[in-house]
Amino acid sequence: MRTWIDRRDRVGDGERRHAVRPGDILILVRQRGPLFEAIIRALKNANIAVAGADRLVLTEHIAVMDLLALADALLLPDDDLALASVLKSPLLGLDEEALFSLAWNRTGPLHVALRARSGEPAFAEAAGRLERLAAAARHEGPFAFYARVLGPEHGRKRFLARLGAEATDALDEFLARLIDLSAIIEAGTTRRLRTAGRRLAEI
Secondary structure, eight states: OOHHHHHTTTHHHHHHHEOOGGGOOOOOOOOSSHHHHHHHHHHHTOOOOOTTTTHHHHHHHHHHHHHHHHHHHOOOOHHHHHHHHHHHSSSTOOOHHHHHHHTTTTTOOOOHHHHTTTTTTTHHHHHHHHHHHHHHHHHHOHHHHHHHHHTTOHHHHHHOOOOOHHHHHHHHHHHHHHHHOOOOOOOSHHHHHHHOOOOOHHO
């Protein structure tokens, strides 16, 4: 793209034909994830204007989806899909092999299997962090809880390590919207985390 722009390659038909501009080019990806973030980062590094990240629905950003899945996993312990998503996310950091080992051939919910194997090195850190976050969620409002997740629990650092600096905007906007919602959402229970997720989707 940088070469096309520098060469002033022409696009369009008839009177509308003009030197190519960044806005003339559309990049399609199957899903918004690490590849999407890498493309945005490469375009910015090449000094090519890009609007795709700014046009994202906040709750469709992979980092925000992981944060909301965390609330579901804490509020609904038997939601194995939400817990599996969080376990694989940068927040808890299990790899595919560890998650498969945990989930395969278990006889009960995933959170029970995780607790049972919390003494094993592969699961100790994730189990301990999840337990701390569950305790925090019981007495903190949504903003305080997620500020803890991204701050003292190093969630922001983990997201940036996997997704790159472009995740910063989504994380900052997520917290900013929680501040805006603080007057609406009563603090104090894990259930409020789910309320926050629904309200964020409506903004």
